[in-house]
Amino acid sequence: MELQDFVKKFADQFDNTDPEEITASTRYQELEEWSSLTILVVITFVTTEYGKAVTGAELRSCETVEDLYNLIATK
Amino acid sequence: MIGENGPFSLSGKKILITGASSGIGRSCAIECSKLGAALIITGRNSERLEETMAMLSGYGHLFKALDLNDGDATSGFISDISNLDGVVYCAGIQKTCPSKLIQRADIEAVFETNFFSIANINSLLLKKKKLNKGASIVFISSTAAGIVAESGNAVYSASKGAITSFAKVLALELSHQKIRVNCILPAMVKTPLLETISVDKEQLELDEKRYPFGYGSPEDVAYAVIYLLSHAAKWVTGTNLLLDGGLTLR
Numbered sequence: 001m002e003l004q005d006f007v008k009k010f011a012d013q014f015d016n017t018d019p020e021e022i023t024a025s026t027r028y029q030e031l032e033e034w035s036s037l038t039i040l041v042v043i044t045f046v047t048t049e050y051g052k053a054v055t056g057a058e059l060r061s062c063e064t065v066e067d068l069y070n071l072i073a074t075k
Numbered sequence: 076m077i078g079e080n081g082p083f084s085l086s087g088k089k090i091l092i093t094g095a096s097s098g099i100g101r102s103c104a105i106e107c108s109k110l111g112a113a114l115i116i117t118g119r120n121s122e123r124l125e126e127t128m129a130m131l132s133g134y135g136h137l138f139k140a141l142d143l144n145d146g147d148a149t150s151g152f153i154s155d156i157s158n159l160d161g162v163v164y165c166a167g168i169q170k171t172c173p174s175k176l177i178q179r180a181d182i183e184a185v186f187e188t189n190f191f192s193i194a195n196i197n198s199l200l201l202k203k204k205k206l207n208k209g210a211s212i213v214f215i216s217s218t219a220a221g222i223v224a225e226s227g228n229a230v231y232s233a234s235k236g237a238i239t240s241f242a243k244v245l246a247l248e249l250s251h252q253k254i255r256v257n258c259i260l261p262a263m264v265k266t267p268l269l270e271t272i273s274v275d276k277e278q279l280e281l282d283e284k285r286y287p288f289g290y291g292s293p294e295d296v297a298y299a300v301i302y303l304l305s306h307a308a309k310w311v312t313g314t315n316l317l318l319d320g321g322l323t324l325r
Contacts, residue, residue: 036278037173040227044176056275 001050006069009049013041024066029059046072082307086111089159090304093143093196094166096123098266099215101130102293103163103300108132110301115156117141118166143192153199159206161304163213164193164238169268171227182230189234194241201249208253213303214242215296216258218319223262239315246313255312257303262319264291287321 003024011022017033028034039056046054052075054068062068080086085107092107094100096118104116108131118124121140128138137156143149143166168188170181193214200206219228220235239258246256263269263282269290283290299316302308317323 037226040171041173041176044172044227048176048178056278 001069001073003066003069006072007065009045010042010065010068013045014038022065024064024069026065027063028065028068029063083301083305084110085161085301085304088112088161088304089115089157090161090163091115091117091156091159091200092163092165093117093193094164094215095127095138096120097127098165098268099261099264099293099296100163100165101127102297103165105130105132106294106297106301107163107304108136110305112161112304115139115159117143117152143196144187146195149192149196150199153196153203153205156205158204159200159210161211161213162197162200162206163215163300163304164197165215166193167215167268169228169231172230173227174229177230185230185234186237189231190237190241193238197245206249206252206254209309210254211304211308212242212245212249212254212256213300214238214256214258215300216242216260216315218260218262218317218323220258220260220315222260222317222323223319243313250312255303255308257308257311257313258315259296259299259303260315260317260319261291261296262286262322264293264296266293285322286319287324289320291318291320 007024011019014033017031039059042059043054046052050072052072054072058071062071090107090112092100092104092114095104095116104114104127108114111133113135115137116124116127117139119142124138124140128136139152141148141152166188168185170185172181216239217235219232220239242256242258249256295318299318
């Protein structure tokens with residue numbers, strides 16, 4: 001797993017957000033599209049793509065996409 | 076009313092309960108045994124089935140560790156049991172996944188347990204003539220079967236919708252044998268399955284606030300099962316009994 005690749009794939013999970021808008025420093029919970037459904041999508045994406053489990057609480061505990069990347073990297 | 080000879084008594088009835096190693100299935104077994112039923116309980120985990128056995132009242136109960144997805148083992152098991160007065164299909168799994176990320180393997184796994192294996196064991200019971208006249212079949216479906224939409228629940232919903240539709244036709248086909256077939260549609264019930272669904276605790280607590288009477292307990296479902304198995308429901312077939320603590324009132 002590599003940060004830029006993660007950011008690109010993470011951005012790809014959104015349907016109503018311009019992927020260009022999402023960078024490593026994006027505070028993803030402030031995105032207009034962020035909702036309980038996107039939480040579910042990201043949880044499933046992390047499980048299927050990286051074989052790792054993240055919880056909703058963990059997603060809420062991170063601020064930026066890079067924070068989330070670091071969290072997943074340590075799992 | 077609930078004594079040995081009351082309309083809700085299950086005394087003298089032989090009843091098969093699947094998925095009895097935990098949750099709703101275990102609770103159904105415990106409550107049915109209190110009303111005098113002689114049970115045959117199945118589940119995948121033999122240790123937890125034995126725990127359920129230890130919680131039962133009365134005598135004459137049997138248990139069999141069995142994966143209903145295993146067709147041959149299920150067929151052998153059905154051949155060996157005596158005739159039944161009731162069946163409760165509780166075995167089920169849940170998988171939360173947003174629609175766009177669903178994989179074929181997930182669909183197959185959920186449908187295998189929640190629909191295919193149930194339809195299969197049911198046919199075996201009929202083919203081998205294991206159901207007595209006047210027997211009652213109860214399917215544990217869900218409000219997910221076309222009543223309430225929850226994000227991430229599409230495959231589970233579809234499998235429960237399949238069961239509910241299946242039950243309706245079965246009710247018609249078995250009516251000439253005076254066998255009744257009904258579904259129970261519970262909303263959220265506090266069971267071990269819930270922990271596999273939950274995104275996190277905060278979200279669950281928020282969700283429960285939408286229920287005027289809160290989430291259900293396994294016993295709430297078991298009592299409805301008892302009603303449908305008992306003589307009290309002798310005029311009831313092909314129905315979907317909604318148990319939702321008021322969730323869908325508005």
